[in-house]
Amino acid sequence: MIRFSMIMSTAICMLSACSNAQTPTTEKGEMLKNKNVLIVYLSRTKNTKAIAEIIHKNVGGTLVALELQTPYPKDYKEIVAQVTKENESGFLPPLKTKIDNIAKYDVVFIGFPTWGMQLPPPMKSFLKQYNLRGKTLVPFNTNAGYGIGSSFETVKELAPSSKILEGFSTQGGKERDGIYFVMEGEKEKQAQAAVSKWLQQIKMLK
Numbered sequence: 001m002i003r004f005s006m007i008m009s010t011a012i013c014m015l016s017a018c019s020n021a022q023t024p025t026t027e028k029g030e031m032l033k034n035k036n037v038l039i040v041y042l043s044r045t046k047n048t049k050a051i052a053e054i055i056h057k058n059v060g061g062t063l064v065a066l067e068l069q070t071p072y073p074k075d076y077k078e079i080v081a082q083v084t085k086e087n088e089s090g091f092l093p094p095l096k097t098k099i100d101n102i103a104k105y106d107v108v109f110i111g112f113p114t115w116g117m118q119l120p121p122p123m124k125s126f127l128k129q130y131n132l133r134g135k136t137l138v139p140f141n142t143n144a145g146y147g148i149g150s151s152f153e154t155v156k157e158l159a160p161s162s163k164i165l166e167g168f169s170t171q172g173g174k175e176r177d178g179i180y181f182v183m184e185g186e187k188e189k190q191a192q193a194a195v196s197k198w199l200q201q202i203k204m205l206k
Helices: 002-022 047-059 076-089 121-129 151-158 185-201
Strands: 037-041 062-065 107-113 136-143 168-171
Touching (some): 047 062, 047 107, 047 136, 047 185, 076 121, 107 121, 121 151, 136 151, 168 185
Parallel strands (some): 037 062, 037 107, 107 136
16 A cells, blocks of 8 residues: 555656646746847826836836927926927927937837827937837836827837837826826835736736
8 A cells, every 4th residue: 555655646746747847937038138128218297207217127228218409398288289289290309318329229118108199299209210120119108097099009100110019008197187296105016016017928027
């Protein structure tokens, strides 16, 4: 009986090992292996900046704030009017930010708020100005609760030769209602967890 039990135990262990060997494993961050990462973001009320910093903590790389040669007005109604005109005319505001070594980056995270349910003109300027052919682009977004609008689709349209991964979006402040920076306290913890889950899903979490 003892010998039979030993044989059965051995057989069970062998089957278990075989089963484990057949279970596929997915390595975290496999998309980041030997890759240089750039995180470019546009942020007016610092909510998108907060998400960019959370991403940076998880994937590393270079973090760059997108700035204009002529900053937008501080008044909310004035900036809405200006951005509406820029979207209607197709005007691309000149960027103050310069990225001289864009060619060295393989993965580019691009972060922005939703403005008028569209991609903000400065981010359009970035996508038009730089050669992103063959690079992996990862969009991320904050909004006032109305979602991404057409912004992610516009990224695809302006970077047709890039690989676009699944983007991330979360609700930030509501500048129209006087609610500005909200990525703190419990909201920040929720954002950190959501970003981590998203990065894991797209295999970008280290």
